[in-house]
Amino acid sequence: MKNQGRFTVLNSFKKITGNGKIMKKMILLLSLVAVFSCKSNAQKTEQKKEYPVSKSDSQWKAELTEMQYYVLRQAGTERAFSSPLNKIYEPGTYVCAACETPLFESENKFDSGTGWPSFDREIEGNVEFSTDYKIGYARTEEHCANCGGHLGHVFNDGPRKTTGERHCINGAALKFIPANKTNN
Numbered sequence: 517m518k519n520q521g522r523f524t525v526l527n528s529f530k531k532i533t534g535n536g537k538i539m540k541k542m543i544l545l546l547s548l549v550a551v552f553s554c555k556s557n558a559q560k561t562e563q564k565k566e567y568p569v570s571k572s573d574s575q576w577k578a579e580l581t582e583m584q585y586y587v588l589r590q591a592g593t594e595r596a597f598s599s600p601l602n603k604i605y606e607p608g609t610y611v612c613a614a615c616e617t618p619l620f621e622s623e624n625k626f627d628s629g630t631g632w633p634s635f636d637r638e639i640e641g642n643v644e645f646s647t648d649y650k651i652g653y654a655r656t657e658e659h660c661a662n663c664g665g666h667l668g669h670v671f672n673d674g675p676r677k678t679t680g681e682r683h684c685i686n687g688a689a690l691k692f693i694p695a696n697k698t699n700n
């Protein structure tokens with residue numbers, strides 16, 4: 517019998533707990549504990565960091581477009597190939613769409629073919645990194661070090677000739693400042 521082992525375990529568990537009802541209650545209780553502990557951990561990490569630019573959720577909502585708010589404040593992802601910045605290669609600087617901190621330089625931008633603006637490195641010190649498990653496995657998330665706005669993720673399949681990094685960034689999180697305008 518295939519299930520014999522399972523029944524034996526179940527029966528011995530029933531002997532310990534007395535009957536099935538108590539066991540069900542225990543399982544329910546254990547899963548509730550798991551849900552609550554996950555939630556409180558997540559809240560703790562979110563509240564920990566104070567950024568130089570800190571605004572209330574309603575302030576951000578009022579200042580940003582719907583897509584900027586979704587990406588920067590809710591860690592959302594724009595549709596691939598939807599950002600006009602994806603195909604821009606003119607010299608200039610990419611700044612945070614929320615607080616205008618310079619985050620990436622055009623000389624480090626490359627066409628990854630993914631449909632999202634991609635860079636092989638960030639402007640050091642202006643981007644912070646953390647780990648997220650949003651889609652079931654660990655990814656390195658990156659966000660603006662000045663306002664905490666979510667930008668995208670870093671992967672290790674970037675150009676081998678330079679850093680090997682692929683910073684996969686939502687265009688909605690960025691504003692492009694052409695070089696000739698910053699010189700004036």
Ligand SMILES: [Zn+2]
Nearest residue numbers: 612615660663
């Ligand atoms: Zn920012």
